[in-house]
Amino acid sequence: MLTRKDIPRLLTSGLKTIFFNQYNAYTPVYKTITTEVPSTKSSEEYGWLGATPALREWLDERAAKGLRENGFTLKNKDYEATIAVDKNAFNDDQYGQIKVRVQQVAVAAARGYDKFLAKTIEANPICYDGQNFFDTDHPMDLEAGTTGTNVFTSKALTVANAKDLMVAMGQFTDENGDVYGSRASHIIVPTGLEFTAKAIFDPAFVGVSTDPSAAVLSGTAKVVVLPTLSSQTTYYIVDMTQGVSPFIFQNRQEMQFAALDNIDDIDVFMRKTLYYGVDARFAFGVGEWRLAIKASA
Numbered sequence: 001m002l003t004r005k006d007i008p009r010l011l012t013s014g015l016k017t018i019f020f021n022q023y024n025a026y027t028p029v030y031k032t033i034t035t036e037v038p039s040t041k042s043s044e045e046y047g048w049l050g051a052t053p054a055l056r057e058w059l060d061e062r063a064a065k066g067l068r069e070n071g072f073t074l075k076n077k078d079y080e081a082t083i084a085v086d087k088n089a090f091n092d093d094q095y096g097q098i099k100v101r102v103q104q105v106a107v108a109a110a111r112g113y114d115k116f117l118a119k120t121i122e123a124n125p126i127c128y129d130g131q132n133f134f135d136t137d138h139p140m141d142l143e144a145g146t147t148g149t150n151v152f153t154s155k156a157l158t159v160a161n162a163k164d165l166m167v168a169m170g171q172f173t174d175e176n177g178d179v180y181g182s183r184a185s186h187i188i189v190p191t192g193l194e195f196t197a198k199a200i201f202d203p204a205f206v207g208v209s210t211d212p213s214a215a216v217l218s219g220t221a222k223v224v225v226l227p228t229l230s231s232q233t234t235y236y237i238v239d240m241t242q243g244v245s246p247f248i249f250q251n252r253q254e255m256q257f258a259a260l261d262n263i264d265d266i267d268v269f270m271r272k273t274l275y276y277g278v279d280a281r282f283a284f285g286v287g288e289w290r291l292a293i294k295a296s297a
Helices: 004-025 087-091 095-123 159-170 191-201 266-271
Strands: 035-038 043-045 073-075 077-086 186-189 222-225 234-238 247-260 273-286 292-296
Touching: 004 095, 004 247, 073 273, 077 087, 077 095, 095 247, 095 273, 159 191, 159 234, 159 292, 186 191, 191 222
Parallel strands: 035 247, 186 222
Antiparallel strands: 043 073, 077 273, 186 234, 234 292, 247 273
């Protein structure tokens, strides 16, 4: 026979379902523009980035390429969100109010991944070659001593500027001096540039014009709006076709739902408060710099 002490347990089960239904209904941006790397420990080493050998004629022996000596380490971080519910709300059967709050937490948790991705992009961390990810002197052809830049200023989002940037991306070389093969596939913009980008790249938005050059980039890159970007004049042209992307999502623990709502718990007894929370463990980082360009007006 069910007793009143069983109700919190049943309530938690129902709220967990409500949370994940709402959580999974939200489509986060980060999944579109990151490579997910599973993690099994507190941090992961990224010595393999930039160490991909090019195809060469086999003349004598194979020339194996090892991992980079510098690389970088990406440490996982813990994230949580918790709501407190007054026991009176539970006793008064205000389940609807609790349900709404759990749904709000679900949406906020899903959006949180995009927020931390945007923070990582704008923080411009060090990448595998020891330079900031967006920098003006990345090593390219090591023998020739050439460098490359993937950050451009005074480049407002226009058809002409976008064409110039896409050409520049296509001319990046690897450390042997060979063309890397970067090709713009996506453009990441803040909300302030959403319709400017769509008017250039999205076939559904590009209007009929007497100037054919206005539609020359239509369909060449997918517009991705990342609302959590803080700068409304900065955008990013990226290549998501190379197996590894410019941004990394390191996933140590999927989102979990938990509750502290047993009426015998000390917090319920002392503070007449029930707790419902979620937590995850992950990190965002940067991958191959040749696959991203940062531009601003």
